[in-house]
Amino acid sequence: MDASPPAAHPRTVAATGPALTDDDRAAWERDGFLVIHDAVSEAACRELMARAEEIVAEAAEDPVSVFSTHEQTRTSDEWFLSSGSAVRCFFEEEAFDADGELAVPLERAINKIGHAQHDLDDTYDRFARAEVFARTVEALGPEQPLLLQSMHIFKQPRIGGEVTCHQDATFLPTDPHSVMGLWVALEDATIGNGCLWAEPGGHRGPLRRVFSRAGATDADGTRFTDLDPTPLPPPGPDGPLVPLEVPAGTLVVLHGLLPHWSGPNRSDRSRQAYSLHLIDATAHYPEDAWLQRPPELPLRGFT
Numbered sequence: 001m002d003a004s005p006p007a008a009h010p011r012t013v014a015a016t017g018p019a020l021t022d023d024d025r026a027a028w029e030r031d032g033f034l035v036i037h038d039a040v041s042e043a044a045c046r047e048l049m050a051r052a053e054e055i056v057a058e059a060a061e062d063p064v065s066v067f068s069t070h071e072q073t074r075t076s077d078e079w080f081l082s083s084g085s086a087v088r089c090f091f092e093e094e095a096f097d098a099d100g101e102l103a104v105p106l107e108r109a110i111n112k113i114g115h116a117q118h119d120l121d122d123t124y125d126r127f128a129r130a131e132v133f134a135r136t137v138e139a140l141g142p143e144q145p146l147l148l149q150s151m152h153i154f155k156q157p158r159i160g161g162e163v164t165c166h167q168d169a170t171f172l173p174t175d176p177h178s179v180m181g182l183w184v185a186l187e188d189a190t191i192g193n194g195c196l197w198a199e200p201g202g203h204r205g206p207l208r209r210v211f212s213r214a215g216a217t218d219a220d221g222t223r224f225t226d227l228d229p230t231p232l233p234p235p236g237p238d239g240p241l242v243p244l245e246v247p248a249g250t251l252v253v254l255h256g257l258l259p260h261w262s263g264p265n266r267s268d269r270s271r272q273a274y275s276l277h278l279i280d281a282t283a284h285y286p287e288d289a290w291l292q293r294p295p296e297l298p299l300r301g302f303t
């Protein structure tokens with residue numbers, strides 16, 4: 001007799017993920033992050049990766065834009081600043097050779113897809129609004145969540161870029177603070193292919209700086225404003241950051257003030273992940289935040 005569980009519906013995230021326990025809540029309060037295994041079905045992970053592959057193929061003719069947290073000011077062009085209401089591809093910095101030509105196949109050259117696919121693409125909409133996420137946010141997150149930003153992160157083999165140590169509230173500030181991150185491993189994440197690292201308890205520290213638009217138009221670019229001189233922890237194993245090595249289907253919930261980092265991927269395996277950032281509708285979202293939505297595409301919650 002076949003005792004294997006029934007195959008998950010290929011178009012839904014598993015709705016029967018584990019309920020949060022008191023220990024989970026205590027870990028969340030203590031650490032500022034929570035790892036929830038088996039939150040998302042393998043089928044749902046595969047479906048999202050297949051849709052991402054289609055989007056990259058469709059985007060092959062679009063203009064080139066490189067996004068990295070290393071070079072954020074220099075590369076914050078209109079392509080990036082107007083992507084809060086679009087579905088766009090951003091290249092890995094190391095995808096290009098010295099002559100500016102693509103050094104890897106296009107499907108291996110994309111750093112991420114962002115930032116509004118949860119409202120503009122049916123596959124991402126279904127994935128992002130799965131019950132497991134709504135339930136997790138209901139337990140731990142904003143009371144009136146709005147789905148603000150999506151990122152499908154590829155962490156490509158060999159050239160996957162580092163994401164420098166940061167707090168998500170730097171990029172998505174609200175008053176009062178409310179941003180929460182839902183990070184889903186679509187593939188196994190290991191130290192070797194650039195898993196997340198986080199500072200347990202680091203969410204109790206101050207917000208170090210804020211990233212904002214420098215003027216009224218996209219052409220005015222962006223800037224960082226320092227808020228607190230406390231240094232962010234150094235990357236890697238010599239500081240307080242701990243590696244979050246997790247199998248595909250794992251959900252990592254991240255407090256918006258938690259310092260986290262991921263290193264470059266020098267392995268021959270990608271490390272795809274889907275990241276969704278939420279804010280509270282009752283908090284003030286600044287007019288100079290980089291990510292803006294036009295009136296015709298208002299932010300929505302889980303329904």
Ligand code: FE2
Nearest residue numbers: 166167168260
């Ligand atoms: Fe982040």
